[in-house]
Amino acid sequence: MPEAPPAIELRGVTKRFETRDGGGHTATRDMSFTVRQGEFVSVVGPTGCGKSTSLSLISGLAAAGDGAVLVQGSPVTGIPDRLGYMFQQDAVLPWRTVLDNVAAGPRYQGASKQAARDQAKDWVARVGLAGFERYYPHQLSGGMRKRVALAQTLINEPSILLMDEPFGALDVQTREHMQDLLLDLWSGTSAAVVFVTHDLTEAIALADTVVVMTAAPATVKDVVPVELERPRRVEEIRLEEAFLEVYRRVWDSLREEVEITRSRGAGRVA
Numbered sequence: 001m002p003e004a005p006p007a008i009e010l011r012g013v014t015k016r017f018e019t020r021d022g023g024g025h026t027a028t029r030d031m032s033f034t035v036r037q038g039e040f041v042s043v044v045g046p047t048g049c050g051k052s053t054s055l056s057l058i059s060g061l062a063a064a065g066d067g068a069v070l071v072q073g074s075p076v077t078g079i080p081d082r083l084g085y086m087f088q089q090d091a092v093l094p095w096r097t098v099l100d101n102v103a104a105g106p107r108y109q110g111a112s113k114q115a116a117r118d119q120a121k122d123w124v125a126r127v128g129l130a131g132f133e134r135y136y137p138h139q140l141s142g143g144m145r146k147r148v149a150l151a152q153t154l155i156n157e158p159s160i161l162l163m164d165e166p167f168g169a170l171d172v173q174t175r176e177h178m179q180d181l182l183l184d185l186w187s188g189t190s191a192a193v194v195f196v197t198h199d200l201t202e203a204i205a206l207a208d209t210v211v212v213m214t215a216a217p218a219t220v221k222d223v224v225p226v227e228l229e230r231p232r233r234v235e236e237i238r239l240e241e242a243f244l245e246v247y248r249r250v251w252d253s254l255r256e257e258v259e260i261t262r263s264r265g266a267g268r269v270a
């Protein structure tokens with residue numbers, strides 16, 4: 001049998017945006033990496049290097065200039081089927097209850113109101129919010145809202161899951177809970193995940209592979225395997241020697257790119 005194509009493949013992708021002054025900005029340059037079905041890939045790189053742009057390319061929200069972007073072996077021409085996308089800013093609608101926010105995906109896919117609500121109830125429980133079905137988003141903490149957003153995304157059973165600093169605004173403890181929850185829920189699926197983060201601990205704790213990007217325009221500098229056993233508990237794994245070894249390797253690779261970015265005057269660093 002022929003081997004299945006990777007879930008995601010970027011082949012030599014260069015993306016140039018037009019700027020308001022009539023010029024252009026190259027966000028990615030000759031970028032190549034692959035993600036297997038069921039693989040969790042974290043992407044790290046200096047601030048502004050082009051990490052989010054790589055997600056836009058995979059999602060079909062931005063078109064590649066040169067090179068090719070493939071999902072399940074086919075060139076991306078619009079939003080691929082069964083794609084989930086989570087941003088730092090969640091997409092929870094303030095005028096809908098928790099249950100109806102989570103039920104929105106199945107409703108959109110044509111499920112009856114009752115069937116969508118039954119499915120949503122199950123997902124609300126899976127993210128630890130049983131009993132909060134009738135609450136509105138303003139009645140929830142930031143971490144609880146994030147749980148709603150996770151349920152809202154995962155209820156659609158994405159086979160490709162793109163996450164752009166989804167836990168970036170949370171305090172450290174809540175963030176670790178969310179990371180563990182994500183790993184628990186993802187482990188029951190075969191979704192390919194691309195997770196963009198500035199937090200190296202988060203990147204390594206979650207991933208099978210860490211892709212390190214260069215300073216802008218982003219290209220792949222290093223691909224680091226994370227051979228740590230699963231299931232993982234984030235607060236425990238980060239203290240292990242094997243984890244620290246991967247951390248040192250990733251940081252060694254990233255440090256130079258962060259310094260280049262700093263020397264160009266960018267404020268925030270990875």
Ligand SMILES: Nc1ncnc2c1ncn2[C@@H]1O[C@H](COP(=O)(O)OP(=O)(O)OP(=O)(O)O)[C@@H](O)[C@H]1O
Pocket residue numbers: 017018019025026027045046047048049050051052053054
């Ligand atoms: N639609 C667009 N039009 C013009 N320029 C863009 C557009 N999207 C991104 N850029 C530019 O491309 C560059 C890379 O942006 P991108 O958001 O991909 O970087 P990033 O690595 O995700 O950033 P950060 O680390 O700050 O989250 C930036 O200079 C940004 O201004």
